[in-house]
Amino acid sequence: MSTRVFGEPIRRLEDPRLLKGKALFVDDVDFPDLLHVAFVRSSFAHGKIRSVDVDAARARDGVVAVMTAEDLGDYWSPGPLLVPPPPIKDIEFNNRTQVPLAKGKVRHVGEPVAIIVAESRYLAEDARDDVFVDIEPLDPAVDLEASAAADAPKVHDDLASNVAARVRQDKGDYEKAKAAAAHVVSGRFFYDHGASAPMENRGIVARWDDRSDRLTVWDTTQAPIPLRSGLAGLLGLAEAQVRVVAPFIGGGFGPKIMMFYPDEVLIPWLALKLGRPVKWIEDREESFFSTTQERSQIHHAEMAIDEEGRILGVKDHFLHDTGAYAPYGLTVPINSQCTLLGCYRVPAYSSSFEAIYTNLPIVTPFRGAGRQHGVFVMERLLDLAAAKLGIDPVGIRRRNVLTPEEFPHKHGLIYQDFTELEYDSGNYPEALEKAATEIGFATFRSNEQPQMRADGRLVGIGLVTYVEGTGIGPYEGARVTLESDGTVNVATGVGTQGQGHFTSFAQVVAEQLGVEVAKVRVTTGDTDQFHWGTGTFASRGAVVAGNACHAAALEVRRKILDLASQQFEAAVEDLELLDGEVRVKGVPDRAMTLGELAVLANPMRGAVIPGTEPGLESSRYFGPDRGTTASGVHAMIVEVDPATFEVEIKRYVVVHDCGIVINPLILEGQIVGGVAQGIGNAFYEKLAFDEDGQLLNASFMDYLLPTSTDVPKIESHHIETPSPLNPLGVKGAGEAGAIPVGALFAQAIEDALRPLVPDLTIAEIPLSPDRLFELVHGTGSDENSGGGSQ
Amino acid sequence: MNGRARRGSAESRHLLSDFLRHELGLTGTHVGCEHGVCGACTVLINGEAVRSCLVFAVQCEGAEVTTVEGLAAEDGELHPLQEAFQAAHALQCGFCTPGFLMSLLPFLEERRDSGALTDDEIRDALGGNLCRCTGYQNIVEAVRLAHTKMSGGAGNSAGNSVGTSTGNSAGTCAAEGA
Numbered sequence: 020m021s022t023r024v025f026g027e028p029i030r031r032l033e034d035p036r037l038l039k040g041k042a043l044f045v046d047d048v049d050f051p052d053l054l055h056v057a058f059v060r061s062s063f064a065h066g067k068i069r070s071v072d073v074d075a076a077r078a079r080d081g082v083v084a085v086m087t088a089e090d091l092g093d094y095w096s097p098g099p100l101l102v103p104p105p106p107i108k109d110i111e112f113n114n115r116t117q118v119p120l121a122k123g124k125v126r127h128v129g130e131p132v133a134i135i136v137a138e139s140r141y142l143a144e145d146a147r148d149d150v151f152v153d154i155e156p157l158d159p160a161v162d163l164e165a166s167a168a169a170d171a172p173k174v175h176d177d178l179a180s181n182v183a184a185r186v187r188q189d190k191g192d193y194e195k196a197k198a199a200a201a202h203v204v205s206g207r208f209f210y211d212h213g214a215s216a217p218m219e220n221r222g223i224v225a226r227w228d229d230r231s232d233r234l235t236v237w238d239t240t241q242a243p244i245p246l247r248s249g250l251a252g253l254l255g256l257a258e259a260q261v262r263v264v265a266p267f268i269g270g271g272f273g274p275k276i277m278m279f280y281p282d283e284v285l286i287p288w289l290a291l292k293l294g295r296p297v298k299w300i301e302d303r304e305e306s307f308f309s310t311t312q313e314r315s316q317i318h319h320a321e322m323a324i325d326e327e328g329r330i331l332g333v334k335d336h337f338l339h340d341t342g343a344y345a346p347y348g349l350t351v352p353i354n355s356q357c358t359l360l361g362c363y364r365v366p367a368y369s370s371s372f373e374a375i376y377t378n379l380p381i382v383t384p385f386r387g388a389g390r391q392h393g394v395f396v397m398e399r400l401l402d403l404a405a406a407k408l409g410i411d412p413v414g415i416r417r418r419n420v421l422t423p424e425e426f427p428h429k430h431g432l433i434y435q436d437f438t439e440l441e442y443d444s445g446n447y448p449e450a451l452e453k454a455a456t457e458i459g460f461a462t463f464r465s466n467e468q469p470q471m472r473a474d475g476r477l478v479g480i481g482l483v484t485y486v487e488g489t490g491i492g493p494y495e496g497a498r499v500t501l502e503s504d505g506t507v508n509v510a511t512g513v514g515t516q517g518q519g520h521f522t523s524f525a526q527v528v529a530e531q532l533g534v535e536v537a538k539v540r541v542t543t544g545d546t547d548q549f550h551w552g553t554g555t556f557a558s559r560g561a562v563v564a565g566n567a568c569h570a571a572a573l574e575v576r577r578k579i580l581d582l583a584s585q586q587f588e589a590a591v592e593d594l595e596l597l598d599g600e601v602r603v604k605g606v607p608d609r610a611m612t613l614g615e616l617a618v619l620a621n622p623m624r625g626a627v628i629p630g631t632e633p634g635l636e637s638s639r640y641f642g643p644d645r646g647t648t649a650s651g652v653h654a655m656i657v658e659v660d661p662a663t664f665e666v667e668i669k670r671y672v673v674v675h676d677c678g679i680v681i682n683p684l685i686l687e688g689q690i691v692g693g694v695a696q697g698i699g700n701a702f703y704e705k706l707a708f709d710e711d712g713q714l715l716n717a718s719f720m721d722y723l724l725p726t727s728t729d730v731p732k733i734e735s736h737h738i739e740t741p742s743p744l745n746p747l748g749v750k751g752a753g754e755a756g757a758i759p760v761g762a763l764f765a766q767a768i769e770d771a772l773r774p775l776v777p778d779l780t781i782a783e784i785p786l787s788p789d790r791l792f793e794l795v796h797g798t799g800s801d802e803n804s805g806g807g808s809q
Numbered sequence: 810m811n812g813r814a815r816r817g818s819a820e821s822r823h824l825l826s827d828f829l830r831h832e833l834g835l836t837g838t839h840v841g842c843e844h845g846v847c848g849a850c851t852v853l854i855n856g857e858a859v860r861s862c863l864v865f866a867v868q869c870e871g872a873e874v875t876t877v878e879g880l881a882a883e884d885g886e887l888h889p890l891q892e893a894f895q896a897a898h899a900l901q902c903g904f905c906t907p908g909f910l911m912s913l914l915p916f917l918e919e920r921r922d923s924g925a926l927t928d929d930e931i932r933d934a935l936g937g938n939l940c941r942c943t944g945y946q947n948i949v950e951a952v953r954l955a956h957t958k959m960s961g962g963a964g965n966s967a968g969n970s971v972g973t974s975t976g977n978s979a980g981t982c983a984a985e986g987a
């Protein structure tokens with residue numbers, strides 16, 4: 020066999036298990052004496068809790084316990100702030116985090132008020148109807164702009180207003196840039212993101228074992244290790260007494276990294292208290308309230324350009340809806356603020372935002388994590404500028420993208436990882452031209468579009484760019500062990516939710532050790548196997564954990580070669596690792612299997628030489644100084660039905676650059692899947708809250724996810740600009756696909772509708788057919804649109 | 810139940826999905842919405858694809874039920890449809906996958922002798938199942954591939970280009986979940 024496995028489209032090792040229905044998901048964990056949980060949740064967005072009567076529920080057969088906030092005693096406390104505010108000058112941050120069960124007040128629909136434990140889930144749900152919660156409704160803060168006003172109902176009574184944070188970051192002197200500008204374009208931009216809606220809802224099972232004095236928790240978390248440390252602290256246990264397992268997870272996309280959801284605080288505690296294993300599995304309706312989501316931002320932004328369309332400066336102020344609590348700090352709005360600059364040279368930037376508490380479910384990162392919002396604003400401003408100058412979308416971007424000579428490129432802002440935002444590498448002009456060529460931008464505009472328009476068809480083309488800061492620190496680790504049967508064990512702390520880590524990490528390790536990929540067994544997300552690390556977020560698995568696997572594999576390789584060189588009395592340079600053997604080059608019969616070598620490295624007799632370790636094993640860590648920046652260009656052709664305003668995607672082209680590719684099959688899957696979520700966000704998915712903060716579409720019947728007939732064939736192309744920030748040269752790819760889709764839709768649809776409304780500016784996402792109809796016919800509310808130029 | 814008689818007791822209100830998963834321990838059938846939209850819970854009842862979250866267990870007394878666990882051969886060899894899913898990288902988290910497989914099985918059986926499947930036909934067949942990870946593209950490829958395999962190679966051969974295997978044969982899984 021060839022030993023070249025890194026970079027190959029290798030079939031996933033984890034698939035057979037999943038395909039046979041044998042993979043363990045959290046809801047598959049079962050015990051004979053298992054107890055089941057249902058939550059009683061607030062049906063009001065905002066209100067004073069007058070009383071919670073649980074007597075009838077407690078009396079019901081099969082109910083084991085019912086608890087309210089009062090019953091938790093000292094255990095009741097607000098959750099931890101996961102990400103403190105970044106070190107930005109004059110930042111204001113008013114920290115309020117979620118509570119395990121509401122006390123005194125409810126702050127969003129679905130906030131848990133009581134927890135019921137029963138012999139079956141059916142019984143627990145029956146008992147839910149027995150609980151009487153008396154709530155005095157208060158005016159809710161729902162609309163983002165209204166919630167920001169001084170006289171808005173206050174989500175947290177002890178704060179001066181609903182402002183969760185105020186942040187301002189400046190680069191250069193925008194006012195000076197504006198004074199020198201030939202044109203200034205501006206607009207009000209509304210961008211709404213939705214529910215991550217993984218097919219598997221969240222869930223948790225906890226079991227205390229008296230005989231070993233240990234707690235085991237199975238959780239659909241993206242961050243098993245921090246969860247373990249936190250739980251140990253909460254429950255007064257040593258970390259070594261707590262094992263957290265994140266088994267196969269049915270999709271995460273961000274909200275499963277949130278930590279200390281009320282259920283995560285309560286279920287392990289109940290397992291200890293009741294001495295029986297306890298399980299809670301979220302149902303789909305609950306997930307729209309009890310799992311975090313992303314929502315809207317409203318930007319007022321302007322861009323100063325010179326006569327040629329070169330950006331002189333950008334100014335932006337925005338409001339960010341953070342929901343009832345802000346446990347994730349400012350990650351989402353900081354991402355919006357920093358990602359807005361995109362692939363472009365922006366000499367002056369003045370950006371400020373206010374994060375606002377509202378009586379709505381909590382906002383934390385969901386694939387893209389605020390980057391969409393920023394990219395939308397920047398791309399729309401560029402389109403306004405292009406229109407002003409009479410140049411096309413490709414032309415204006417050509418003038419402004421950074422060239423390869425400009426890397427590394429410092430933006431002078433503080434990013435979500437608290438370091439100064441600096442792009443490490445990229446080739447933006449090449450990606451731009453490639454996308455323009457692949458979609459046939461020029462010929463579409465000059466030939467096809469005029470013809471189709473003459474036939475009365477509404478067809479449009481769009482092209483946008485984006486960057487994605489990926490692979491941030493602090494660190495991840497991996498342990499690589501060569502077993503005596505010649506197989507290799509890899510353990511790492513990151514959890515996996517479908518990203519193919521079992522295969523890509525195996526490829527990284529197999530490459531160094533010269534074994535078949537199938538001989539490498541990867542374990543992720545089990546703190547008994549590896550307990551250092553943070554989690555799977557910010558498109559960092561392949562970058563940070565991947566490089567840790569690489570470092571550990573290199574060290575094991577070195578140990579193998581050292582030992583073999585003693586055995587063969589040959590120089591290390593004369594040895595090779597191939598097909599699971601170590602050989603003296605050119606002397607085929609002087610070879611030994613890696614298994615035999617592993618046995619030698621763990622002798623039954625004799626002493627281990629001081630300063631050495633037994634076995635062929637190594638644990639290594641990788642902590643990048645800063646994140647690495649991936650980038651790309653998306654282009655599409657759409658057709659709008661003039662009667663129904665249904666939008667059909669005729670073609671969709673992606674050119675993506677995430678550095679060196681470990682497995683192109685997996686990468687492609689990530690990109691296409693991301694685009695599909697972007698399409699949902701741009702077009703179908705809207706969390707429709709009414710003025711009372713009630714969600715009107717909390718089911719898959721009403722909250723529409725894209726289906727196979729909605730997502731077109733995605734033509735994807737890659738260019739590879741290695742990252743200089745890590746030995747493998749990789750960049751993250753998890754979120755990229757989803758980021759620019761909204762901006763692209765707006766541009767392409769605007770272009771398609773031009774024959775109907777020549778000066779239409781689309782300044783909002785999502786765009787449903789009925790919203791497009793309103794925009795074209797000038798009916799309905801126009802409060803979420805309104806780009807313009809001056 | 811996958812070719813064997815299975816007994817268990819169910820309250821009248823017990824959903825088939827819960828009964829399969831929690832009474833019979835057949836946890837390969839997944840539950841994504843419990844209101845009949847996502848298709849993750851699809852199983853075959855007397856050969857027809859049915860959403861097990863919309864059926865009561867008691868309705869299935871005496872019925873022939875096939876779940877994802879009944880798809881691969883006794884010796885563990887994957888069904889051509891499962892194999893095609895792996896070859897085309899048609900699953901990521903894999904949570905929706907059992908539902909897709911069970912929905913597709915009757916569709917592909919029915920078209921065993923038909924010519925090449927069109928994209929539209931395939932996408933229509935997938936339209937009742939939600940997948941949040943893949944964007945469906947590779948699932949479409951997998952269906953094409955499976956159709957070719959199941960109809961003895963007579964169908965469309967396009968789509969074979971995806972997913973070359975280097976060194977590791979299908980069916981060998983070294984990955985452990987937990």
Ligand code: FES
Nearest residue numbers: 841842843848862
């Ligand atoms: S769980 Fe049955 S259709 Fe979703």
Ligand code: FES
Nearest residue numbers: 901905940941942
């Ligand atoms: S593979 Fe994750 S939902 Fe389909």
